Amino acid sequence: MGHRARRILLEAPAKVNLYLGVGALRPDGYHDVTTVLQAISLADTVTLTPADTLGVSCTPELDLPAEENLAHRAALAFAEATGGEAAVRIAIDKRIPAGAGLGGASADAAAVLVGLALLAGLDPAGADRPLLDRVAASLGADVPFFLGGGTALFGERGDALVGAVPTPPLELVVVKPAAPVSTPAAYAAFDRSPVGPAPGAGQVLEACAAGEPAEVAQALYNNLAPAAVGIVAEAGEVLGWLRSAEGVLGAEVSGSGSAVFSICASEEAASGLAAAARERGWWAEAATSRPDGIRAYIEEEG
Numbered sequence: 001m002g003h004r005a006r007r008i009l010l011e012a013p014a015k016v017n018l019y020l021g022v023g024a025l026r027p028d029g030y031h032d033v034t035t036v037l038q039a040i041s042l043a044d045t046v047t048l049t050p051a052d053t054l055g056v057s058c059t060p061e062l063d064l065p066a067e068e069n070l071a072h073r074a075a076l077a078f079a080e081a082t083g084g085e086a087a088v089r090i091a092i093d094k095r096i097p098a099g100a101g102l103g104g105a106s107a108d109a110a111a112v113l114v115g116l117a118l119l120a121g122l123d124p125a126g127a128d129r130p131l132l133d134r135v136a137a138s139l140g141a142d143v144p145f146f147l148g149g150g151t152a153l154f155g156e157r158g159d160a161l162v163g164a165v166p167t168p169p170l171e172l173v174v175v176k177p178a179a180p181v182s183t184p185a186a187y188a189a190f191d192r193s194p195v196g197p198a199p200g201a202g203q204v205l206e207a208c209a210a211g212e213p214a215e216v217a218q219a220l221y222n223n224l225a226p227a228a229v230g231i232v233a234e235a236g237e238v239l240g241w242l243r244s245a246e247g248v249l250g251a252e253v254s255g256s257g258s259a260v261f262s263i264c265a266s267e268e269a270a271s272g273l274a275a276a277a278r279e280r281g282w283w284a285e286a287a288t289s290r291p292d293g294i295r296a297y298i299e300e301e302g
Contacts, residue, residue: 006299007047007048008119008298008299009046009047010114010115010294010297011044011045011111011294011295012104012107012108012111012146013039014043014096014102014103014107015037015038015039015040015102015103015107015145015146016040016102016261017036017038017222017254018037018038018151018219018220019035019204019220020034020035021035021201022187022223022224023198026157031158031187032155032156033141033156033157033158036165036201036204036208037142037145038151038170038289039149039289040174040287040289041289041290042095042174042285043096043107044093044108045092046071046090046093046111048116048119050087051087051088051089052087053087055088055089055090056075056091057090057091058094059094060094070105070109071092071108071109071112074108074109074110075112078113078116079116082120088115095285097180097259097283099258100255100258100259101183101256102174102254102255102259103142103145105140106145106146107146109143109146110294111294113136113147114132114147114296117132118296124147140159141157141158144159145161147293148161148164148292149291149292149293149294151167152165167290168208168211169288169289170216170288171264171266171286171288172262172263172286172289173242173261173285174254174260174284174285174286175259175260175261175273175282176238176260176282177235177282177283178234180232180258181231181232181257181258182256185231186227186256186257187227187256189231190224193226193227193230199221203218204220213265217248217250217251217263218249218250220250220251220252221252222253222254224256224257225253227256228253228256228258229257234258235260241280242273243262247264247265247270247272248262248263248264248273249262249263250262250263271286273286
């Protein structure tokens with residue numbers, strides 16, 4: 001008899017956008033988006049256990065119906081793509097805050113796809129990766145990124161991989177004010193007050209290739225940041241506070257906000273800033289860049 005997975009534990013990392021250039025509205029209703037995404041050590045834990053029916057639980061609980069949970073949708077989409085059943089219990093231990101621009105829901109969905117592939121005896125990192133890429137793309141723009149993680153350049157609607165990028169060694173602090181920003185609201189605000197053309201990702205890509213945190217920090221760019229700050233003014237307060245703090249090399253809003261991240265001169269600077277931010281009543285975590293995406297740990301029964 002072979003071994004069967006009793007359950008699979010998956011690490012689903014958050015992301016920050018080292019570069020985010022939102023362009024014109026496309027005929028399909030989406031925007032042209034060029035982005036350099038960076039996976040970070042802050043992560044949710046997603047546990048998959050074979051079951052008779054599909055069930056999803058979150059700790060702390062998310063205030064949304066199961067069918068709107070992206071992890072739930074990922075399980076159904078995987079079952080449809082493979083002709084199987086979505087018979088699994090999914091438990092998500094949330095550490096990545098929602099409405100933050102950190103990609104938590106997308107990372108959880110990618111983790112579900114990897115876990116289900118492993119339970120089905122597929123090879124998510126090898127021959128079966130194209131199948132997972134297709135299902136991931138159907139779920140949302142950030143989901144495909146987390147299958148590979150690390151550092152990567154995406155284009156088209158922000159969902160098409162242009163290429164992997166060398167991962168720079170970054171010490172980060174991520175700070176989020178209490179109020180979230182909904183991504184559709186941020187894009188709607190962007191459309192009402194368009195900004196000039198984005199400078200292109202060249203400077204960030206060169207800085208990543210050089211592996212120099214200070215150069216990456218100087219090249220940070222996000223033209224969606226003014227829209228995010230317009231919705232949650234406190235995000236602007238966090239951004240200003242971080243940019244003026246000692247030990248900060250550069251700071252920017254992540255994605256559509258409301259989280260703001262800074263690249264710090266040292267691990268000590270990052271952890272000190274996280275503590276200072278928490279004292280101000282903000283959610284904050286120190287983190288590091290990571291060169292991969294979803295990590296899976298399989299518990300087998302004989």
